Amino acid sequence: MKNSPTAAAANNPVFPIMIAIGICHLFNDTLQAVIPAMLPILKEAHDFSFKQLGFIAFSLNIIASLLQPVIGYFSDRKPKPFALPIGMTFSLVGMAGLALAPNYWLIIISVMLLGFGSAVFHPEGSRVSFLAAGNKRGLSQSIYQVGGNSGQALAPLISAFVLVPLGQIGAAVFVLVAAAGIALLTRISMWYKRQLDEERLGNRKKVLLTTMENLTKNQVVTALILLMVIIFARSFYVTNITSFYIFHLMENYGLSITHGQLYIFLFLALGAAGTFFGGPMADKIGRKKVIVLSLIVPLPLCLLLPYAPLWAVILLLLVIGFFIMLSFSVTVIYAQELVPSKIGTMAGLTVGLAFGMGAIGAVAIGALMDYIGVYQTMIITSFLPFIGLVGLALPRDQQIKASV
Numbered sequence: 001m002k003n004s005p006t007a008a009a010a011n012n013p014v015f016p017i018m019i020a021i022g023i024c025h026l027f028n029d030t031l032q033a034v035i036p037a038m039l040p041i042l043k044e045a046h047d048f049s050f051k052q053l054g055f056i057a058f059s060l061n062i063i064a065s066l067l068q069p070v071i072g073y074f075s076d077r078k079p080k081p082f083a084l085p086i087g088m089t090f091s092l093v094g095m096a097g098l099a100l101a102p103n104y105w106l107i108i109i110s111v112m113l114l115g116f117g118s119a120v121f122h123p124e125g126s127r128v129s130f131l132a133a134g135n136k137r138g139l140s141q142s143i144y145q146v147g148g149n150s151g152q153a154l155a156p157l158i159s160a161f162v163l164v165p166l167g168q169i170g171a172a173v174f175v176l177v178a179a180a181g182i183a184l185l186t187r188i189s190m191w192y193k194r195q196l197d198e199e200r201l202g203n204r205k206k207v208l209l210t211t212m213e214n215l216t217k218n219q220v221v222t223a224l225i226l227l228m229v230i231i232f233a234r235s236f237y238v239t240n241i242t243s244f245y246i247f248h249l250m251e252n253y254g255l256s257i258t259h260g261q262l263y264i265f266l267f268l269a270l271g272a273a274g275t276f277f278g279g280p281m282a283d284k285i286g287r288k289k290v291i292v293l294s295l296i297v298p299l300p301l302c303l304l305l306p307y308a309p310l311w312a313v314i315l316l317l318l319v320i321g322f323f324i325m326l327s328f329s330v331t332v333i334y335a336q337e338l339v340p341s342k343i344g345t346m347a348g349l350t351v352g353l354a355f356g357m358g359a360i361g362a363v364a365i366g367a368l369m370d371y372i373g374v375y376q377t378m379i380i381t382s383f384l385p386f387i388g389l390v391g392l393a394l395p396r397d398q399q400i401k402a403s404v
Helices: 005-010 015-048 048-077 083-100 104-133 138-154 155-166 168-201 217-253 257-285 287-296 298-306 310-324 328-338 343-372 373-381 384-393
Strands: 208-210 402-404
Touching: 015 048, 015 083, 015 104, 015 138, 015 155, 015 168, 015 217, 015 257, 048 217, 048 257, 048 343, 083 168, 083 287, 104 138, 104 343, 138 155, 138 257, 138 328, 155 257, 168 257, 208 217, 217 257, 217 310, 217 328, 217 343, 217 373, 217 384, 257 287, 257 310, 257 328, 287 298, 287 310, 287 328, 287 384, 298 310, 298 373, 298 384, 328 343, 343 373
Parallel strands: none
Antiparallel strands: 208 402
């Protein structure tokens, strides 16, 4: 049966919006990246413990984690296009507060505001990416997610070139980033509203894309649980590298904060590249195959990393970063195609869980580091990726089908 003209139009990707929402994701996650970038600065300035630093990261991520699925659920029921610039406004206020906060508790409140802004942005941003994707789901999600991961990759550079010379007040620079995000998101929200109006008036049919067929409800639930375990393992490990590996580089290799942060940047930069390539690769060879590849390749390299000489650390971080993040956008797509009628909820659940696991991981790793030391903690966390091997039991996906 031939698709109608409206269905065909709905399958056409809208590249300007795909790119614009990816840029906004870059802005949003750049603001979040200020928090891990600031941890070494706050430790020196306020003499915080590793556990206190972990709670700062926890405060950011737990708010985003708990609220994203909730906001995603309500956005599935009644999307709110202009929630996007409103969420970024909360982030702007939080960033201004972080720059000026004189004590620990005001820092916590400021990062919670950032977490709330992020919780609003991600489900609605993922829905915009979905609406603009047409039949390029993997590519669109990769553009969207690589924007976020590129923002996170800037954390070491933010630390090295903004926060080290300027200190805590340097966070004020990023109020301008939030302002730019509000302006661009306002334009995107106007387009988003038009799509919803057309859909409501019947001028544009809703298209559901899925690679999952003939799965029972129990199989879908089991697959989602396995996906959550994969995200748990990945998020814990990535949090360890982005927030605490700098202390390993400083303690065991004698690197300065600035020099050590450049190593973290390489990990995150290759992670962003992996995120970008993962989506189109999944469009070609399948979602599960990319997820499995992302699980298996980094395993031996993660085990070697704590013992490697400094020259090998760079190579290991590059390869681990690329492959461990190869499935980042793919896990979101996989979840959305398991439950194609709940795009916002699945985006909120998967990305929100990543934030939540990062939050819990930050506190757990920080506390462990206080208790047994930096080096021993790096050895223990090197085994985390093995947990993700449960992904071998995920259902296989099929050639993509459009349901109109």
